Amino acid sequence: MTVSPKPAEDSPSKNESDDLIPTVFRDVVGYHLRVAQEVSFQTFSAMLEKSDLKPGWYSILTILSEYDELTPSELSRVCGRDRSTLTSTLKGLAIRGLIERRQNPNDQRSYSVSLTDEGRKMHKRLHAVAREHDRRLDAIVGKDKEALIAILARIVEALGKG
Secondary structure, eight states, X not given: OOOOOOOOSSOOOOSHHHHHSOGGGTTOHHHHHHHHHHHHHHHHHHHTTTOOOOHHHHHHHHHHHHSSOBOHHHHHHHHTXXXXXXXXXXXXXXXXXXXXXXXXXXXXXXXXXXXXXXHHHHHHHHHHHHHHHHHHHHHHHGGGHHHHHHHHHHHHHHHTTO
């Protein structure tokens, strides 16, 4: 026997997939943030065609394109990713030749990362795709873009102090 979740009393269904959202998640901001991010990443990945690149790499390459070099801790703070998660991403970028790691001459346990020439070329390619993707998102968000960005910034400010 299949049990269907009860529809939420006060939230009309907008499409079929809304009916599948468990009632407890229907007005949970974190759930909707995660689903929106996932759909956005899937769309961005599809725009890259048969590439094995990951959408999260674009933000790292973009940040590194603005600086000569950053330590993983600095990069973690700027991109909002946990340092342990970032370490495996940096390894993947280094293996592909998109970044290089440089040991700190004063502390052999510490290193910094920077873009290679190949990383700069890849960033340029990803940037073109990201601009097109952002135009699509802008069309969806419309006049609410400034408000949405402000709300997201408020979430980061309030929760990111940990």
